[in-house]
Amino acid sequence: MSNKVIQAMYDDDDVLIKAVKETRAAHHHIEEVYTPFPVHGLDRAMGLENTRIAITAFIYGLVGLSFAVWMLDYMMIQDWPQNIGGKPSFTFYENMPAFVPIMFEMTVFFAAHLMVITFYMRSKIWPFQKASNPDPRTTDDKFVMEVALHGNEDELTSFLKATGAIEIKVEDKHE
Missing domain, CATH: 1.10.790 (Major Prion Protein)
Structure with missing residues (x-):
């Protein structure tokens, strides 16, 4: 089974947090966020549950x-x-x-x-496992937010551009 996701790339963690909040407020489903370092407040902005x-x-x-x-x-x-x-x-x-x-x-x-x-x-991190990040730049200085695509691709692309994304790609995500 495959579904499409839009990968929006950001170059600032503050812009990323603001974009995550706006994306959730617009009721879009965020699949994953890839960051090169822990971003304070990102878990709350994404609405993740507390860890046990x-x-x-x-x-x-x-x-x-x-x-x-x-x-x-x-x-x-x-x-x-x-x-x-x-x-x-x-x-x-x-x-x-x-x-x-x-x-x-x-x-x-x-x-x-x-x-x-x-x-x-x-x-699901095993020894000798290949990295699963969508772009190698997410290990250096860029941030990627993957948003599930369930409808109008152009509308979601323009919405993510308005949140401050510097680059947008549409990918098939295989699970």
């Missing part, structure tokens, strides 16, 4: 903490209890203060590594 990445980081941290508690209890209390520094290993609770650094490190380890994996899976 902090919730997943917390859950991954809890997984790491649970694994650390299980690992320490199994290794130091059940499997091979030792009297280290005059402190016998009768229960996990009695020895927990000595285990806090390991529990903290495992929490951070699991949260960080699972967040990286989640980010790559969610963004």
Whole structure:
């Protein structure tokens, strides 16, 4: 399935944000915006929902903490209890203060590594994947806004020119 999109190129991030707001106000669907650097306020201008990445980081941290508690209890209390520094290993609770650094490190380890994996899976960024940006100039100093084309091409082209676009292309977007 293919559909057409109009790619409007801008050379200033402030003009881009203004164009995104005007395009949304005119009820056109913005497919994607490609920028060479993060643009403050672009997510709000596009109407994107807030991210839930902090919730997943917390859950991954809890997984790491649970694994650390299980690992320490199994290794130091059940499997091979030792009297280290005059402190016998009768229960996990009695020895927990000595285990806090390991529990903290495992929490951070699991949260960080699972967040990286989640980010790559969610963004569909895989190792050795070819870049999917529509124009190589979007990695240097230009901004591209892709708007879905559902009707009069000339009308939408003139609308985007009026928002400050310096270049406009019509492309078939294959999904």
